Amino acid sequence: MDDAQVREALREAILRGEFVPRQRLVEVDLCERFGARRFAVRAALQDLTAEGLVERQPNRGARVREVSLDEAIEISEIRRVVEGLVAARAAERLTDADASRLKSIGQQMRTAVETGEAGTYSDLNAELHATLREIARHEMANRIIAQLRGQMVRHQFALSRVPGRSVASLAQHEAVIDAVVARDPAAAETAMQAHITSVIEALRALGR
Template sequence: MTTIEQGADVSADLTHQLREAIQDAEFAPHQRLIEADLSERFGASRASVRTALLNLANEGLIERLPNRGARVRAITVAEAVEIVEVRMELESLVARKTAQSLTAEDAAVLRELRGGILDAMHEGSLIQYSRLNQQLDRVIWDASGHATAIGLLERLRAQSARHQFRLSFLPGRATLSAPEHVAIIDAILARDPEAADHATRVHLAGIIAVLRSQE
């Protein structure tokens, strides 16, 4: 591997790490992202940090300010709704793909997640519930084998994650969304692509409705 290729790999990995950190609310909206601090935190060169920030700016996750560096871009509710509308098309696609090619190993993971999601809902453990929902999305995405859709979903999820994380803690939200997640899992376990598509759309339409109620 050449030095240029190694540098590209480092920048791609750092871009992923920064995207995950923003998605997990480790950086707040409008928070400045200082190259020197990020270089120290992630053990990367300033050049790699600069490239990663440029990548994230192109994705719309951060904004670069003249003579002031970069900061996390705040996503409006209206933008969040648009993002979920696009996600609906992509997530219904990967749900169909997963239902069509489900392996016994992935089925076992989905059954375990199904039980965990219901347990977390009944126990009122909202942080655990949110974490399991993220795991569910990742399992369905990866099991679909659709690399292009997965790449797009990762970027879109990072942009709207802060809004959806907040929605998870709305009173009664878990009791509504848990059955929707279960319906998606059951459709995939039944290897029914159309039912998986429908259940996914119903779930994301519910998210859109709640987002719009927050405007």
């Protein structure tokens, strides 16, 4: 396994909770776990450190970096403005096929909420956001969002378990879809920002 593969595998392992915040990431253990040599493991650790998923201290090795609630809120504030930009741009670039697709996702989300399928809703949530990014085709925004997402996974999990969260977010997602499909960039941006403001508020409520 080369360093890019280790990096991908380790990132996924962290995102899925196999390695938890503050956990030591011992090189020799990672070599065994991923079937790689130290060279590749060290390179992967360096990259994941640059990404903010891992922290390293000289002579003391690497740990999964813990993202505080305050930091999660700041990250969400950045997401609010950047995903607002994405939504606005999607509204500008939308094709008819895109519109159909967004409507379809919206309908599936409503069904998932009505039938109480939280996992499906969560998947569709991710799919909606990804679709907007595809439509918008703003490379730099995509890069930033991808990077920030890795750091938020734990808090997102916590949020998804808040009762009523799906119901609340459904209306917001639908508003985003409606505005984008209406090809109204300003409304799309506003709707997306309102949605993520609601995420921020829910995060703040977690801290109380």
